[in-house]
Amino acid sequence: MGTLPSDAASVPDYGSLVREDRVHTSLYRDPALFEAEMERIFTKTWVWVAHASELPGKNSFKTAHVGRQPVIVTRDRAGQVHVLLNRCRHRAASVCEQKKGKASVFVCPYHGWSYDVDGRLRAVPHAAGYAQDFDKADYPLVALRTEEYNGLIFATFNPDVEPLADYLGPAKKWIDLFMKQGAGFGVKAAGEHRFRFRGNWKIQLENTTDAYHFPIVHKSFLTSLDDETEELFDVLGQGGWIEDLGNGHSVMVMIPDLVDLEENLDAPIPERFQALADELAAEGHSDEQVRRIVRAVGGTGFNLNLFPNVACSMAFFRVLRPVSVTETEISHIALAMDGGPEAGNRMRLRLHEHFQGPMGFGSPDDAEGWERVQRGAAAGEDLWILVNRGTDPLTGHGAGDNVGDVSAETGMRAAYAMWKRMMTA
């Protein structure tokens, strides 16, 4: 284990492990530091739990995690969303073991306590066995503070944290741009690939803002594309940029042409989408509608990294869940047009399958790379992880004075600055 600069009696000096341009290897390796992260980050800030479309209508639910703690995300009869610890208040049994579904009540399987979808304890069997002063109102499922921005639902254990909208800050603009891929229909979750890798969660957090690896790690994906699309995915060669958005968030623009999907609607239809365009036109969609759908069908040209656990990544949501200091679970949630034409949504599913998932043409190589980072970090416990690429901002870039080259490690530095702020608060 890496040794922390601390003495037994005091709190370790986490701040010394993150410098402007490098972070200490113990961030990937130290189990005690991982425990501190769960406490100081995952119980203290907003953690993404669901997209609104995963709760379609009243009495719908999904299960998720906030840090390592299992929760149920529910929508009640009035449409309000609740995030509840998935733990019976009697003797702790989990009250729900389904991934998603519909329920008007959650009945604990052990002794039958039943809870409303807003968490209230509705009834306990054989209630006469409890003392006179036993009050059901004292034992609801524990509720987290829950807020939503443009369909993204976050929860927190921290009653004092700033409102979600303030926490997201300038990232809100990018969330709005990301959602334009609904092509006027709205965005809907359409299935997910879940996989685990044997490595620390921050390796994945870094990767979402790492354009530098793309042409190397994803060479076999790139060569599987037609020439026009391969050019599109030349992510380092199109004048892209990366920007620190504050609070650990960042945006990395790889394909500047695909920042705003409502612009350039009269651009020529890419060859790979011509058959789709023809099919949509044959179904009777107007030329304008066809162009709007086709332009949005491949997703946006950027990754928006939201600290600490979610990214709006080109065409899908990327969600990370820390399992242990050396294990992380990832969900890649595919997106479709909510109520949009099936042909377009099928195309979106096929594009997602092409890159993502345990047998996609991209994700397994990412996962292998991240495991290699963890394996390599077993050596050199006093060495540092470098995040010093592209520290100087670009001069005269159209996106502003505050942006770096797309391959700069600006997003990682932004995330680690937030890590340091939270770990030393």
Add this chain to the structure above:
Amino acid sequence: MSLETDGAAIDLHEAIAFIWREAEMLDRCAYAPWLALWSAAGRYVIPIDRGTTDYAGTLNVAYDDQAMREARVKRLKSGFSMSSAPPARTVRTVSRFVETAAEAGAIELDAAMLLVEYKYETTRLLAADLNYRIVRANGGLALDRKVIRLINSDDALHGIGYLL
């Protein structure tokens, strides 16, 4: 899925021998001959939802027509994919065969697969229900459908740098 076939019925034992040859090829990563086992319209499917047969309308781990199979094999053999260069070693058995349908020149069967993979000091077990459609074509047998329903397809998997 309908197709033109060469007529003569396929015996269960003939189909099983064919499936075992396929399994052995896959364990050897002999992907070029594996591609040649397929009918042109054949589909190689690894669904996420074990209950679905609407593969086109749902998200899968793999949903390959011939072009996608060829692209997949090219990628696995390219040497540029770090998850498959080298791939995990695998040993698989396919058994518990049940014939579910038969017609002239075609047979459908269900089976069970147990696969052990090994890489980086880690050994993992994967289990799957398989569904095959095998047809008689060009004087031999051809895969016309293979559906691999992993026992944990809707849970977290690990990267799979080889073919199931």
